[in-house]
Amino acid sequence: MIRPILGRVGIAAAALALPLGLAAVPAQAADMATVSVLHAIPEGAGADVVDVFANGDLLIDNFTPGTLETVEVPAGTYDLAVFGDGQTPDDAEPVLIAEAVEVPGGVNATVTANLDAEGAPALNVFVNDISALAAGEARLIVRHIAAAPAVDVLAGSDVIFSDVTNPNEGVIVVPAGDYEASVNLAGTDTTVLGPAPVMLEEGTVTIAYAWGSAEQENLALATQLITDVSTGPEGVPAGGGSTTQLPLMAFGIAALGALAIAGAGARLAATRN
Amino acid sequence: MTRPRPALLVLGAGALALAAGTVGIATAGSGMHVESVGARPAVSASIPVAETAPSSPDAPSSADAPALAGTPYRTLERRDATELPRPDRTPRPVELRIPAIDVRVAVDVVGLDAAGQVEVPVDVARSGWYRFSAKPGSGEGSTVIVGHVDGVDQGAGAFFDLRSLKPGDTVTLTRADDRQVTYEVVARERFDKDRVPLRELFSRGGHERLTLITCGGPFDPASLEYTDNIVVTAVPVDSAADLGETR
Numbered sequence: 001m002i003r004p005i006l007g008r009v010g011i012a013a014a015a016l017a018l019p020l021g022l023a024a025v026p027a028q029a030a031d032m033a034t035v036s037v038l039h040a041i042p043e044g045a046g047a048d049v050v051d052v053f054a055n056g057d058l059l060i061d062n063f064t065p066g067t068l069e070t071v072e073v074p075a076g077t078y079d080l081a082v083f084g085d086g087q088t089p090d091d092a093e094p095v096l097i098a099e100a101v102e103v104p105g106g107v108n109a110t111v112t113a114n115l116d117a118e119g120a121p122a123l124n125v126f127v128n129d130i131s132a133l134a135a136g137e138a139r140l141i142v143r144h145i146a147a148a149p150a151v152d153v154l155a156g157s158d159v160i161f162s163d164v165t166n167p168n169e170g171v172i173v174v175p176a177g178d179y180e181a182s183v184n185l186a187g188t189d190t191t192v193l194g195p196a197p198v199m200l201e202e203g204t205v206t207i208a209y210a211w212g213s214a215e216q217e218n219l220a221l222a223t224q225l226i227t228d229v230s231t232g233p234e235g236v237p238a239g240g241g242s243t244t245q246l247p248l249m250a251f252g253i254a255a256l257g258a259l260a261i262a263g264a265g266a267r268l269a270a271t272r273n
Numbered sequence: 274m275t276r277p278r279p280a281l282l283v284l285g286a287g288a289l290a291l292a293a294g295t296v297g298i299a300t301a302g303s304g305m306h307v308e309s310v311g312a313r314p315a316v317s318a319s320i321p322v323a324e325t326a327p328s329s330p331d332a333p334s335s336a337d338a339p340a341l342a343g344t345p346y347r348t349l350e351r352r353d354a355t356e357l358p359r360p361d362r363t364p365r366p367v368e369l370r371i372p373a374i375d376v377r378v379a380v381d382v383v384g385l386d387a388a389g390q391v392e393v394p395v396d397v398a399r400s401g402w403y404r405f406s407a408k409p410g411s412g413e414g415s416t417v418i419v420g421h422v423d424g425v426d427q428g429a430g431a432f433f434d435l436r437s438l439k440p441g442d443t444v445t446l447t448r449a450d451d452r453q454v455t456y457e458v459v460a461r462e463r464f465d466k467d468r469v470p471l472r473e474l475f476s477r478g479g480h481e482r483l484t485l486i487t488c489g490g491p492f493d494p495a496s497l498e499y500t501d502n503i504v505v506t507a508v509p510v511d512s513a514a515d516l517g518e519t520r
């Protein structure tokens with residue numbers, strides 16, 4: 001049976017401090033926010049089927065472990081409450097609450113219902129970095145929301161995040177492509193998750209969650225993808241000029257000087273910044 | 274438009290000959306056109322969302338359709354997060370055909386150069402599929418194929434006549450698995466290279482579409498580049514009718 005967490009979930013307000021990159025939001029999106037909720041409390045911990053309410057209204061129905069649901073909500077302040085299946089704020093006490101969660105317009109955030117480092121249920125709020133990626137890049141975010149000690153996250157044999165503790169994250173931008181990821185107990189060679197092949201797609205934010213419980217031996221990975229955050233390439237240079245300057249270009253590079261003279265009138269008219 | 278466009282050079286280059294047809298400013302999509310015919314589907318308006326928005330205050334709740342009726346919340350997606358993302362195995366395009374301009378060319382795979390621009394096949398008789406763009410038939414986003422209008426010393430390129438395509442012309446891509454995907458042109462646009470809406474044109478979100486890009490406009494002998502990009506947008510023939518109202 002999950003104990004109610006009374007009072008505000010401290011991490012919630014702190015985690016919603018906005019990165020600067022989120023300040024620029026399209027006008028029509030400014031009054032809405034995208035919020036995902038991840039059910040990361042393992043089965044058998046008393047939360048196998050729950051309903052999630054926001055400000056007293058049903059937000060997510062029949063929510064089960066390992067499921068991620070994404071909703072669009074108006075910007076505002078939310079009291080989030082998790083109830084046992086079929087129960088409502090009118091007839092029951094919540095099993096988990098997070099009060100006064102600030103959700104600014106345009107933000108992309110994920111709320112996780114998970115175990116804390118000691119194995120007690122908790123709600124955490126993470127702001128997802130969806131700032132634009134240059135062409136060819138991918139962003140990887142790794143979040144520790146498991147009842148487990150500090151870990152290192154490796155790509156191949158390189159440690160990319162060290163000493164990550166529940167409920168914290170590491171963020172890195174890398175060239176898009178295939179990687180092999182693993183999670184070790186911090187400072188050791190003891191692998192607790194993986195190695196697993198991970199495809200980081202261009203222009204996509206891949207969020208990997210380590211969840212479950214080391215003691216219960218049900219540590220697992222969950223993922224969330226946020227696609228289409230690439231700026232696109234810098235341009236498309238797709239012409240050499242031979243069909244417009246053919247007579248001159250036939251003389252090769254030396255013709256460029258002649259071109260400059262012959263085309264002086266045109267170039268004068270064409271003076272540009 | 275911030276830069277004056279010299280009429281003398283334009284006429285001298287002879288590169289601006291337009292296909293007959295209406296020329297106007299597109300209402301969908303964005304970017305600063307030099308000219309345009311037809312209209313691209315707007316990317317933002319066509320991002321698919323689950324149809325679970327409140328429809329009736331009396332709508333029954335069920336596990337399959339989250340009950341958000343009467344609330345300000347809208348469900349976008351529910352998925353099993355324990356399924357790790359799988360590599361996209363959709364076959365890539367290998368050949369491009371555009372009957373209206375007698376084009377039948379091989380499609381290479383291209384990426385980015387050191388400056389972050391799209392590599393364009395050196396052989397002007399070939400075209401290139403941008404490897405970070407959507408694959409044909411994947412159901413969503415822009416499949417981008419680039420090709421030279423001409424080369425420094427190779428004469429006219431595969432995409433020389435892209436400037437004369439018009440709405441209704443068809444384009445067919447053949448994939449590595451021999452499946453063909455046929456598209457219908459909905460827009461042809463010419464952008465100053467400083468104003469190309471690259472993010473939209475290359476977006477893997479929004480309506481499934483084919484985006485053909487080459488160079489056009491006046492040739493600048495100082496920079497040895499054309500000043501503009503010509504962009505042709507086509508949508509799968511099955512869905513072209515759905516977009517009729519935006520054309």
